[in-house]
Amino acid sequence: MSEKSTLRLMVLGILIASLLITVVSRLFFLQVVSSDVYTAQAASNRVHTVETQAARGLILDQVGRPLVSNRTSLIVSVDRQALRAQEDHGKAVIDRLAPALGMTPTMLSYRLEPCGKDAHAKPPICWNGSPYQPIPVAKDISQDLALKIMERRSDYAGVVASLEAVRVYPSPFNVNAAHLLGYVGPVSDSELADQKALIDAGKLDPNGPRLRRTDLVGRGGLESQYDKQLRGVEGIKRVSVNLRGSVTGTVSQTTPVAGQDLVTNIDAKLQEVAETQLKAAIDRARATKDPNGTGNYRADSGAVVVMDVTNGHVLAMASYPSYDPSQFVGGISTKEYEALTTASANLPLISRATQGQFAPASTFKIVTASAALQNGYNPSDQFDCPSSYQVGNRVFKNFESHEYGQLSLTKGLAVSCDTMWYQVAYKWWLEAGGNNPGAHPKDPVEEMSKAYGIGRRTGIDLPAESRGRVGGREFKTLQNKQLHDSWCARSRDGYPEVAKTDPHRATLLQAYAADACANGGLFRGGDAVNMAIGQGDTVVTPLQMAVAYSALANGGTIWQPQIAKGFMRSDGHVVKTIAPKKVGSLPVSQANLEFLRSAFSEVTSQSFGTGYPPFQGFPLNQIPIAAKTGTGQAGSNKQSTSWFATFAPANKPKYAVVMMVSQGGTGSKTSAPSVRKIYEAIYGIRGSSIDPARSVLFGGEPTQTFPKVTVNGEPIYPEYRDSRTTSGGGATAPSGQSPSGSPSSGLVVVPLAAGWLANKRHGRRSRTSTRSRGGTT
């Protein structure tokens, strides 16, 4: 045979050998190098996870009244897999179920489609969860329908009626407290993406407790702030399955751990008074004619804060306008949500107490007076209080151009003289170099503002708090850094878009821009005097003012305001008590603080005080109220801001109450009467008599202890009636997990127990438990 043939045969042999070597190399890679990866994949292949959601913790007031609780809702869910297995793909079942739920069969079938480009509808109509999970299609159905569905299995194959825990707001004494409590909503895509990043980075166990697409998480308020504690830990049951999904055994199981109950410092009764009085102040303002305008005060929004000055505990806090958190239960419609977030609805989701920023006006004099006493002025000094004061070419007037002549510091605060502070501030400004300040100009007002916590978040345990702003030199420098280029551009190019309609205004704006371009970073004399009386660029939140007045009241300690008192388990065991946190102290001597407390008490006690009229008849001799009114200018087309900042008793302070009404007129006419009502509620004052037993606070003062709970885990509070005495069945809501074999159940889907059905059939009322604790059976 030819050499060529044999040679080619050899080549063939080598080719075959190389094929075999390729195979062995690949085998080595799969079985030796990356065996671990495939072993893990094989394990997840055969193990499916079934989650049981933990019951969310309750939110209680300081004596244990539930502000947020859970109730069980009857829901209908549909198992798509089971429908598809039917001969007609479940058409008959859908046609039967849809009218019972008050929808068309088409709409119901849309609800059963997984979201995506093939779906006929967008979320929330289409199904966003796992395709293997029963899809909830209706909530709060009637017991009759639930019975029908569970009894006529052949008519409703693949349809399940079950119990689901939903958030409920018991509103003791009709409190709203929406801005404190917040609400729960579905997990967002970005949260899931963040979680996935954590898992990919190996920082989170993919088989451990984690957020599921169908989970609800806190959105705003305490629900968001303490979501982790309230949510608890889901129960995870890992079952082995074969390829057809039949369960062959349980690999591991952890029982769900119910979320901890959050006990707050809020007192529901006091909160109710605060909310009512805030609304009363707003109504009062709206009934009052604005002397500087054409109509009444608009009083578009307002806030009130009640704090314990000795530890920073927030006893009540309200914001107007508010919303109903139960709107969010079971998912809010786009229309409803838009109504809550548009500017025309006046942004009811925004808490004016912690997120609203307003010029503090005369309430700011707490800062200026402290600065004066620490920087060369004495309590006995006399001040000149003319009707106006000129700085450069600008004239700064007293409120309503009053003229008081010579007066003491105390009286100056009581009558709320502005011109005396103009002089003080202008003097300091000149000492600091005037328009040619040195490298580190001394500014007592700016320093004292910071010491009182202005321009810094108070650190309250609520999300998205605003900082406020100290409108001093630092701000001017920062603002110039940010805006200098655009000012200069405007000074060069003018405002052609404004000039089209209003050439005069465009000229003014351009002149301003030219000045700002040349001197933008300069802190002028006018700025200094404005700042001294809480106008200009300084803005604060009502909560910041409450913290500041508390600090003066308690001897100089800036406490971090705290809504949460601590956490306890459903069995009453206290998991954590949150200790008061000191975040700063005032650089003011005790003697000066003492002097200021007594000076501010004359605002209400002396007939010349701005707070005297609203406190006439109040037993000030027993409970002296230290206070400061404020009437802030909020811009050219806005009405003045009404402030009333107080603490009491002035000689031995315990409480601080601050109220603010935006576009609400004066502090003394709008806010002060409401603040008086709040003090009356706290001290149990009727007329001029004091009866601690009538106090809204249980025992006459804030409760520091944690509430006790019943054996069922229900908190016991002063008005508590044992619900067992009024209930028939006595059965708690059955708890357990989803039917085995259905993976990834995010909801607490509890198949109705036979006993439950029996109860209903015999007409007995099964008690709807205020709490449903998964896995505590």
Next chain:
Amino acid sequence: MTLAYPATLAKRKSTSYLQRLDWVLVGSALSLSIIGALLVYSATKSKQIDAGLDPQSYLKKHILNLVIGLVLGVVVSRFDYRLLRAYTPILYGAAVLGLVLVLVPHVGHTINGAHAWFLLPGGFSFQPSEVAKIAIILGMSMILSEKRDAESEPRDIDVLYALGVAALPIALIMLEPDLGTVLVIACAVLAIVAVSGAPIRWLVGLVSAGVLVSFVVFRFGILSQYQVDRFTAFTDPTSNTHGIGFNTQQARIAIGSGGIFGQGLFHGAQTQGHFVPENQTDFVYSVAGEELGFVGSVLIVILLAVILWRAIYIAVRASDLFGRLVATGVATWMAFQAFENIGMNLGITPVTGVPLPFVSYGGSSMFANWIAIGLLINVHMRAKEG
């Protein structure tokens, strides 16, 4: 198994059939068949129990197929050489007839998208394309070795004629369509033409034609969707986790999780949990990978390598060109079919649905494999005679 080395036998003048057998070849093929029986049993046992059927049903049928295959192998190995050449046209005709009949509706049956099977009583099935492999190898070898002395190149007309012989059954198999078998046969054809000593232009031409055809087929969508899916599943195994991609992914998970020593026969979780579809036939290698591990998987490759080594060795030592070409054809067929099958289990070749020689469950494949061994022995024994 004690194996007598054939070289020592050559010295003897007159020896018996058994003594002249290539025991290394037979031993390897037999070992593979027995391993195959165990893997098929492991793959089907729990499925059969779940379905309430005889758990040993596949094992028994596999062993029956093996016995029939052995008998066929012995018969083929003892065939008179001249008679073998004489019967080749008859075998070829039968194969072509079978390939035509299988395409007739209600006569042939479709399994996994290929219209390639006759269903027989007793749960057996038969694939005429397996017979066609042998017919093509014998037919081409006959034409390319006839009417010339061994030192000269085959004439162009002979090569053309040989290719024509191969083309008809290949075309019919394409119609089924069974792309995997077409690829295997194409490789064997190329190897036979090469070893026949045909001018290099034929080889270049054949390879170019192959590339061109593949391009046209892919570019103009001549393939059925089922075949395209199988190919794309190979390039991106996660693309279709519940179709073909699912098979390959699950097979790879099974093999990867076997590790070095495997999870033990009958104890592979993927295998026993029925996660790998078709794991008694196309994906039987995944059972070996999971339950016998790297050690067992490599053992199977080694046994295949020994068979291929013996086949090449027999081709080199063949006394005439016909024998050499037959052995070449068998070696290429076995090598490429094994590579295709193991490759798709390991995710390095497309899913083409060819069985693993001797190991996969399936009668016609088993018969064809043992007939091929019979042919190799026939050639081997004749070499000793000469």
